[in-house]
Amino acid sequence: MADYEKLLKQAAMQIGAGGSAGFIEVCIMHPLDLVKTRLQLQATKISASSSDPHYYDGIVDCMKKMYKHEGVTSFWKGILPPILAETPKRAVKFFTFEQYKQFFMFGSSTPTPLTFSLAGLGAGVTEAILVNPFEVVKVTLQSNKALAAQVPSTWTVTRQIVREHGLGLRGLNKGVTATIARNGVFNMVYFGFYHSVKGYIPENQDPVLEFGRKVAIGFTSGVLGSCVNIPFDVAKSRIQGPQPTPGVIKYSSTIGAVRLVYREEGFRALYKGLLPKVLRLGPGGAIMLVVYDYVYHFLERKFELNK
Template structure:
């Protein structure tokens, strides 16, 4: 087999494993992503606890959504992430492997800096590609009507394009916030996971080794989530419905962070942190472990 064929084969296995990891993760963890978005879109000015769309935390949100919108409301907006996550994770893991080669800086083996910079590069690339899906997903998730009245993903996409186009006011709204969010997340996520995994000794027992990787992945996802959530809050506010129809209040990542901090306090920048950690802690672990096992399976199968 020629070098070019070998490179293409390796890339195909990386893309296949990454896509599998994304699909599994989003199907399991999507309800918590929806809860996170609902909480982030809720301002402190909303204080009517009798309002069926006022959520006093995660449990209350789950209960009210089930009561007023039905069981399937937990998977509102799942089609955009399913459509996005397979290529998104495929691109993320593939790009990470390619950026690793760039950021070796002459070292024979990857260093923690290599892993972190490769993660940053992969996150930025991922953010640019996936942002239109994020805009549609947030629009769907912020819809509080009954599930039976829920518009289709395609209908929402067409409406966004019709009203605002595909530029920075339409399908690419909030792209800078998405870049900050995904870039910072993946920098910590990949940097921590691969650095710590290489430092801690492997187990010969397959179950213990699986749990070792799962634990490191969980900590990686949790740390990255805690670091990048202000950017996530800004992204949700920019891409979600504005407080006053026809007026753009949230525009620009750091300007939006400043507005939220000034009007709602420091804690508001961490709205949705618990569901985010509950999703991306185990979700991050699931992705990394599924990727590694899927990639190793493909290598054994086709090499």
């Protein structure tokens, strides 16, 4: 019974800490996620004129034009789906990571870098399946370039997607394989690097230096994961976003989308949105891991005090 209660407490702490990390990270970093999506949805500048108010030359240009034509609140377009998704998503991610970690020990008494990487991959695939419908709605909202006040609500967009395309691979689960690839690869690198490197760099007794150690490793983990998985992220945005020709599905499969972007726009197009993604998931990765660690240890102390 004691072991059962201990497992329940650990699960509650993992879910609570993961959910807190996801909520805080989304609220702070959402504008950069939106800019990343806008840049990824944008094809190469073949026919767009220089006066097009919705063609973006980079992060700063995108932010300036969004502020001018859509208003300051436009930077948080589509934030409700991530808030609704990211809190449970991060809770699921950190919780399942801990469970997969036990599964991938392969007889070792302590986790190895392979253990962390495979557990991260498993956690990423699990969260991707759960969160994909929210991603479809989010990308639809983020791609809308009207004034923020004129953008339909999250619920309106969700109902429209379900009514027109259903719940399947053309509807709320559109692009699920791209989301699985994106999240699986990111978390494999993210968790694998963070926990492996953290084990080699000793903890510091100074709280400020220890905080800096965790932030630096978390930041590097987020940057590396972003650089590795960005082609899948571009494919996901193209599949889930508006198609170039209304009514004609150009981007349908993950590998097919990657090939099309490469063939038509070149290798660099597969890395569209990398800078805002790095600017988001570098600090965002650090925020999540640091918040998770501190909230987990806070809850751990509370549970111990209340034994």
